[in-house]
Amino acid sequence: MAKSTEGSGFDRHGIGHLSASSINLWSNAPDVWVLSYLLKKRTPGSAAMFRGICAEDLVADTLTGSSFEDALAKALAKFDKQFPIALSDKITKERAMIEPIGKITLDELKPFGEPDFPENGQHKVQIFAKHYDDWAIPVIGYLDFVFEKHGLVVDLKSTGRIPSTMSPEHQLQRCIYAKAMGNSAVKFLYVSPKKCNWLEDGDVGETLKLAKQKIIRLERFLRHVPDAETAASIVPHNPNSFYWNGAEDLAQQHFN
Numbered sequence: 001m002a003k004s005t006e007g008s009g010f011d012r013h014g015i016g017h018l019s020a021s022s023i024n025l026w027s028n029a030p031d032v033w034v035l036s037y038l039l040k041k042r043t044p045g046s047a048a049m050f051r052g053i054c055a056e057d058l059v060a061d062t063l064t065g066s067s068f069e070d071a072l073a074k075a076l077a078k079f080d081k082q083f084p085i086a087l088s089d090k091i092t093k094e095r096a097m098i099e100p101i102g103k104i105t106l107d108e109l110k111p112f113g114e115p116d117f118p119e120n121g122q123h124k125v126q127i128f129a130k131h132y133d134d135w136a137i138p139v140i141g142y143l144d145f146v147f148e149k150h151g152l153v154v155d156l157k158s159t160g161r162i163p164s165t166m167s168p169e170h171q172l173q174r175c176i177y178a179k180a181m182g183n184s185a186v187k188f189l190y191v192s193p194k195k196c197n198w199l200e201d202g203d204v205g206e207t208l209k210l211a212k213q214k215i216i217r218l219e220r221f222l223r224h225v226p227d228a229e230t231a232a233s234i235v236p237h238n239p240n241s242f243y244w245n246g247a248e249d250l251a252q253q254h255f256n
Helices: 020-028 030-038 047-063 068-082 089-112 168-181 204-224 228-234 248-255
Strands: 123-131 135-143 145-147 152-158 185-191 196-199
Touching (some): 020 030, 020 168, 030 228, 030 248, 047 068, 047 089, 047 145, 089 152, 089 185, 089 196, 123 168, 135 168, 135 204, 168 185
Antiparallel strands (some): 185 196
16 A cells, blocks of 8 residues: 655645646646645636536536436536526536537537446546655546446547647646556547547657656645745736636735
8 A cells, every 4th residue: 555645735724636737737826735735725617627527527418318408408408507698698608618629529429428437426546656755645636437348448538729739738638547547548639610630649658757757846845834825925926817717816915
């Protein structure tokens, strides 16, 4: 069994696990990481992010027996509860993407049959990042669609623009899943309202090696800061980051 985080910087601040998103956030926006994981406050999610959640729900409900029409109505109602379309044209545009993205995704996934879902709704996977004999911390993730008889894991990424290569952030997420799933293929399906692209980028070993370096630096940082307020006073703050849209009051409060 891997050694726990006891005595580490993670233990000092009550952090029991990491994820691809938390590692990426630490690397790209340490101020937002401190806000989220040490100060326990979150910036508001975007309409684009929630559109992706609703599109995934639409696909999952349809693949597991609901009619497309019923699943779509449920997904749109969920979106509307979070983001009333009267708020802006951008929100209306994001809402309108849910149906065509759902249709294209279903056309791509239907050949694989019904995905395998555990009782709690999502497959949880984990690997361990270990630093010699000092500490080990689980890095967890949740899989979108698992087709066990095909040896395939699919992560759905709804988007306005289809990439030709996966971003480093998505490569890390894919490689964590691939390491955890062993012999299963892990592919990301990028879907826009008009087209889609299957991608499987990133060398697992090299990608996780780079991620481990980031995790070690994060642990060292946490080991040397006594509390969240001190951490916020040390990390660089980028007020122009998109993360702070709608959270300017939090930026002012904690980063002045």
